[in-house]
Amino acid sequence: MSLRQIELEVLRYDPEQDDEPRFQKYSVPCQEEWVVLDALNYVKDNLDGSLSYRWSCHMAVCGSCGMMIDGEPTLSCKAFLRDYGSKIRVEPLANFPIERDLVVVLDDFMSKLKRVKPYLIPKQHKPIADGEYRQTPRQLKLYKQYTLCINCTLCYAACPQFALIPDFIGPAALALAHRYNLDSRDGGRAERQEEVASHEGIWECSFVGACSEVCPKSVDPAGAIQQMKIASTVDWYLERLMPWRNK
Amino acid sequence: MSRKPYVRPVARTTWWLSKGRYVRYMAREVSSLLIAIYLMVLIIGLMRLSQGPAAWQEYMESLASPVAVLFHLIAFGFTTYHATCWFNVTPKAMRIPSGDDFVPGRLIILAHYAIWGVVSLIILVIAGVL
Numbered sequence: 001m002s003l004r005q006i007e008l009e010v011l012r013y014d015p016e017q018d019d020e021p022r023f024q025k026y027s028v029p030c031q032e033e034w035v036v037l038d039a040l041n042y043v044k045d046n047l048d049g050s051l052s053y054r055w056s057c058h059m060a061v062c063g064s065c066g067m068m069i070d071g072e073p074t075l076s077c078k079a080f081l082r083d084y085g086s087k088i089r090v091e092p093l094a095n096f097p098i099e100r101d102l103v104v105v106l107d108d109f110m111s112k113l114k115r116v117k118p119y120l121i122p123k124q125h126k127p128i129a130d131g132e133y134r135q136t137p138r139q140l141k142l143y144k145q146y147t148l149c150i151n152c153t154l155c156y157a158a159c160p161q162f163a164l165i166p167d168f169i170g171p172a173a174l175a176l177a178h179r180y181n182l183d184s185r186d187g188g189r190a191e192r193q194e195e196v197a198s199h200e201g202i203w204e205c206s207f208v209g210a211c212s213e214v215c216p217k218s219v220d221p222a223g224a225i226q227q228m229k230i231a232s233t234v235d236w237y238l239e240r241l242m243p244w245r246n247k
Numbered sequence: 248m249s250r251k252p253y254v255r256p257v258a259r260t261t262w263w264l265s266k267g268r269y270v271r272y273m274a275r276e277v278s279s280l281l282i283a284i285y286l287m288v289l290i291i292g293l294m295r296l297s298q299g300p301a302a303w304q305e306y307m308e309s310l311a312s313p314v315a316v317l318f319h320l321i322a323f324g325f326t327t328y329h330a331t332c333w334f335n336v337t338p339k340a341m342r343i344p345s346g347d348d349f350v351p352g353r354l355i356i357l358a359h360y361a362i363w364g365v366v367s368l369i370i371l372v373i374a375g376v377l
């Protein structure tokens with residue numbers, strides 16, 4: 001196993017000491033097959049125990065280790081050192097307030113997630129005794145891609161609309177709303193529309209497409225949002241052209 | 248322990264220069280402006296046509312000026328960029344179920360190029376170029 005000396009330039013912020021963030025450099029002896037998260041763990045274990053960052057699974061499932069790596073929103077557990085130079089710049093996810101070091105404040109994202117009601121709202125109540133809901137492979141295929149979201153918020157860090165208009169509900173929450181809207185067991189679309197089709201919802205999106213480019217799970221939130229725009233536009237026309245349908 | 252989250256400043260006017268993908272996005276958005284100007288040139292042409300042969304002749308001559316030719320070349324470049332950008336992302340907005348899967352995105356994109364080609368051909372034939 002070959003060792004490589006890597007210089008990590010990490011943005012640090014201690015709310016008790018600092019007025020603003022500052023970069024700190026660490027020289028880390030790295031194994032060739034390491035990812036950036038391994039290098040951070042090395043720093044924490046051997047060089048500087050005060051460095052704060054989130055991580056859990058180390059396998060691109062938990063969605064907690066997202067950071068800006070050389071300016072790109074990336075899961076640090078998926079960022080192989082062999083794909084980077086000998087100097088790597090690590091910063092907390094863009095567009096979120098910094099809580100401490102690489103830890104960002106996610107309260108706003110959590111409340112947006114809640115607003116789109118990301119759970120099944122059954123069309124009608126069905127007692128358990130009546131058995132399970134059944135779905136064909138085709139019905140599953142319609143929404144499956146959007147279930148793969150791990151709430152890593154990389155898409156928010158990539159979205160310039162979210163940067164400029166922080167009230168924008170944003171890619172992942174909207175994609176999740178779409179996921180439930182498309183589910184044959186669900187009847188909650190009208191309820192979700194209040195948030196989804198509001199000014200802070202899909203219409204803030206100008207289809208930059210950056211969210212889908214950085215998404216580590218190929219969820220394609222940009223696609224979900226455009227599909228919702230089309231569906232909402234169809235609603236608008238139907239409401240006006242066929243008013244009797246509204247009753 | 249009290250919290251003191253730090254909010255990083257946003258470069259409100261220069262953000263799009265920070266990455267290639269944002270520059271490409273801005274180029275796509277700016278291309279609409281050139282298309283709008285091009286449409287205005289067309290509408291002025293219609294207006295001149297309604298004013299009689301002399302006005303039309305003048306309009307045609309003004310189109311042959313180097314500035315007009317240069318503008319048309321630039322507008323053509325941006326329009327092509329604009330169109331191809333949107334063609335390439337249509338499969339995202341337009342998922343067509345087929346069996347238990349979807350029609351492949353490549354096919355949808357190809358269909359757009361094919362329709363573009365056919366419509367262009369028809370226009371060129373009507374215009375007497377081909």
Ligand code: SF4
Nearest residue numbers: 149150152153155215
């Ligand atoms: S849509 Fe993709 S990038 Fe956004 S939170 Fe979900 S998994 Fe992460």
